[in-house]
Each structure stands twice: as C-alpha cells, then as structure tokens.
Amino acid sequence: MAIFNLTPAGPSTFILMGIPGLEAAHIWISIPFTTFYIIVLLGNFTLLFVVGKEETLQKPMYLLICMLAVTDIVKPTSVVPKALCIFWFNLKSITVDGCLTQVFILHMFSVMQSAILMTMAFDRYVAICNPLRYSTILTNARIAKLGLVALIRAILFILPMPLLLSRLPFCENYVIPHSYCEHMSVAKISCGDITINRMYGLVVAFVVIGFDLTLIALSYGLIITAVLRISSKKDLQKALNTCTSHICVMLISYASSLFSFLTHRFGQGIAPSVHIFLANLYVLVPPMLNPIIYGVKTKELRHKVGKYTHRMCSSQVTDFNPV
Template identity: 55%
Template sequence: MSEENETFNQPDYFILIGIPGLETAHTWISIVMVIMYILTIVGNCTILAIILPAETFHKPMYLFLSMMAIIDLVASATTTPKILCIFWFNFKEIDFSACLAQLFFIHAFSMMESTVLLAMAFDRYVAICYPLRYTSVLTNSVIAKIGVLAIIRGSFFMAPAPILIRRLSFCHNNVIAHTYCEHMAVVKISCSDTTINQVYGLTVALLVIAVDIVCITVSYCAIFRMVYRLSSMEARRKALGTCGPHICVILISYIPALFSFFAHRFGHNIPLYIHITLANLYILIPPMFNPMIYGARTKEIRRRILMLLHV
C-alpha cells in the first residue's frame, strides 16, 4: 500500500466540532463545565484525603469508594481539559493516536467503575444478608484482588477497540460531531464496513454493563427480601440507609450511559445536540455527584469533613 493510500485511509488527526447546533453557547456551557470539573476534583480529592490516611476508614465500603474516586478523577482528566480547549480556544484537532487513546481510557474507566459498583453491591449484600461473615469474606486481600480485576477487566474488553478502528478507512472525512472521541462517534464517520466494530461494541456492552446491572439487581432483590424480614422498623431503616448512597450512585452512573448507548444505535430521531449534551453529562455528572452523595449520606465521612472544616 502506498503512503498516499495509507494517509487516505487513516487521517493524521480528527476534528472535534463540539456540540453541533450549540456553537454560540459553547462559552456559557464551558462555564458550567468548569464549575462541575472543579467540584469533581475537590470532591474526589477530599474523599481520598479522608479515607486513605486514616486506618479507621480502611473498611471495604470506604476502600471501594476510594477506588471510585480515583477512577472518576482519571476519567474526567481524559476528557474535560480537551473539551474546554475546544470551547475556549477553538483547538478542535486531536491526533489520530491521541483520539484512540482517549477513546480507550473513557470506555475502559467506565467499565472499571461499573465493576466497582458491582463490588459495592456485593459488599452491601454480604453486610446485610451475612453480617457475621462480613469480615471473613471481604478481607483486604479480596478487596485488592477486586481492584486489580476491575483494571484488567476494563483494559481487556477495550483493548480491541483501537485495533479495530485502525483497520477502518475514513475517506478524508475526519470531522467528529462530538466533544470527545467516543467509540461509536468515531466508527460512524468511517466509509468502511463497520459491522465488526458495531458487533464488538454491542457484545462488550452486554458482557459488562448488562451483566453488572443484572447482578446488582439480583443483589438488591436479596437485600430487600432480607430487610423486610426484619421485625424492627428501626433495623429496616438503618439497613436501607446504608444502601441509599450506593443506589443513588448506580442511577446517576447507568442511566446516562444507557441513554448514550441506545441513542447511538436506535435514536436516529433524537437531535444531535441533545445526544451530545447528554453524552457530556454522562462523563461529568457521576464524577461530580459521587463524592457529594457519599459525603452527605455517610455519617462518618460527613463528620470527618466537618472536622476538617473546623465547623
């Protein structure tokens, strides 16, 4: 293959145009994004500053929360700075390899977070259904293995994505109607047969997101069944109270992700600016709200924050 054809098939860079139809509002949108990004950094760093140094917080639930905080910080850093460069300085170009790297990290860290959410559901299941076995089941060794498994799982399932995209031709079309390199957004601008890429994306979603949602649902069905067997209303309230933050985090994590997934495949009548706006909320809202939810709903963390603020 000649060098000219290689360039034809694989552009040197892509152009991210931002949110189509809302170009005039990019500056105002960026202000909201900066506020959300600052809250993400402050909130997750606060969680880590509270949990990691104190041995009293080295319990399964808090260690899983610290894993999620790290994932949220890294995932936000892979997208938000570039989006702000697009909105503020009109720096729309992104190198082909950098685009594939961003795509890999966005989806890999989403899968890692899904794995941690599943582990947290298992944590609540053991704590409520088998409280006497809690410390023997969820040891520090098991928690460390779950963390390693989350990294391996996310990396393994996303590793084929850059390779499959490199085999595509783009026919001089290097404009992506998005603010970041999302898998299906890149695949859609290709002029090649993308059947393998689409089947791959659907398979990964079913093997990760769908399986995790089903397992989390089964865990909570068992939890609710156990809770409503308790005779004391106070015991029920306390048990469900420990699940509240996790359920909130599950909802704000999975609902935008599922909307983005289905919109790419079936939402042909959804205006593009709505789809892209919600895709941005999918990477901004969970990292910002996760520490807020746990900070507000977890008594020990709330007390520690008040101590740090000397209130």
C-alpha cells in the same frame, strides 16, 4: 500507544467539532462544564484524602468508594480538558493516537466503574445478610484483588475498540461531530464497513453491563428479602440507610450510561446538539454527584470530612489573623 496508529494512508489528526449547532454558545456552555469539573475534582480528591488519612475509614466499603472516586476523576479528565480547549480557544485538532487513547481510557474506566458498582452491591449484601462473616469474607486484601480483576477485565474488553478503529479507512473525512472521541462517533465518520465495530460495542454493553446489572439486581433482591424479615424498626432503618447511597449512585451511573449508549445508536430523531450535550453531561454529572451522595448519606464519612473541613477553615482564620 503506537499500537493504535492507523494505516499510512490514514489521517494524522482528527477535527473535533465540539457541539455542532451550538458553536456560538460554546463559551457559555463552558461555564457550567468548568464548574462541574472543578466540583468533580474537589469532591473526589477530598474523598481520597480523607480515607487515606483516617485509618478508621480504611475498610472494604470505603476502599470501594475510593476506587469509584478514581474512576470518577479519570473519566472526565480524559475528555473535559480537550472539550474546554475547543470551547475556549477553538483548538479542534486531536492526533490520531490522542483520539484512540481517549477512546480507550473513557470506555475502559466506564467498564471498570461498572465492576466496582457490582462489587459494592456484593459488599452491602454481605454486610446485611452475613454481618458476622463480613470481616472474613471481605478483607482489604481481597478488595484490592477484586479491583485488579476489574482493571484487567476492563482492559481485555476495551482494548479491541481502538484496534478495530485503527483498521478503518477514513477517505478524507476527518471531522468528528463531537467534543471528544467516543468509539462509535469515530467509527461513523469512516467510509468503510463498521459492522464489526457496531457489533462489538453492543456485545460489550450487553455482556459487561448486562452481567453486572444482573448480579447487582440479585444482590439487592436478597438484601430486600433479608431487610423485610427485620422486626426492629431501628435495625430496619439502619439497614436501609447503608444501601440508600449505593442505590442512588448506581441509578445515576447506569441511567446516564444507558441513555447515552442507546441514543447514540438508536436515537436518530434526537438532534445531534442535544445528544452531544447530554453525552458531555454523562461524563460530568455522575462523577460530580457521587462524592456528594456519599458525603451526605454516609454518617462516618460525613463526620470525617466535616472534621477536616473545620480544621482547614480554622487554620485559614488563624493565618489571616493580623494579631
């Protein structure tokens, strides 16, 4: 990441403040944050493990769930360990390269996650509206290619962000009033003109998220039209069940993302401590809830997870038996 180095006159490190105004409560705040992060890791790694072990689950829908699980692991892991170091040990300094790398990873995987959610909506559209052609339209190889396209798109859109930040002057102000490096939180402490940074952030948000949300809305609009034509109650219920988990995940992901984005740029009346606290929840709560939603609402996945959980519990009881 040497390409992200600032000019020689720039700082070598930044100082992350954690949650300004709530420094005295950092230790207490770290308790739910740590709990949420552990649940994120356990839930998403469990999904990856179960799908990887079960050949019957190695289908397009579950491969997409695995891609989402990877983004749900990487996003919080890019910021939460450093935030916990601030909360626990008051280790507030972060190198410039580390900060800009954090910006790149956080935003890149956010954009990639949006593309995966869009692909999930298309997957459900094909499954419900063209079920007989599902296996020919969406193959595992095609899903892998779509995942690669999502990754390349995310890199191309987000790479300019740290490069734009690396060109800004900082005039001795190296303190970032945040618990992690986010594009605009770093740009705002610069003493230079950040108009390009603001405009590029808005363009990425409205072009990428706007495009993805439009296609998602179109997919579910067609799904609803098709579902309303179903006369059988049983088939109607089945069709609705296949979409419920995806809709819940999309609502949680996009609602939290848009709220964090809008309050950062337009929420001047919101206290900084409230905004930053919510920004931390944005990288923790959706990744924590996603595997729970899929585990509860997807019958086949729930059954397989239950099977492996039962095996592990039985194995532990056998190992503990002194006889």
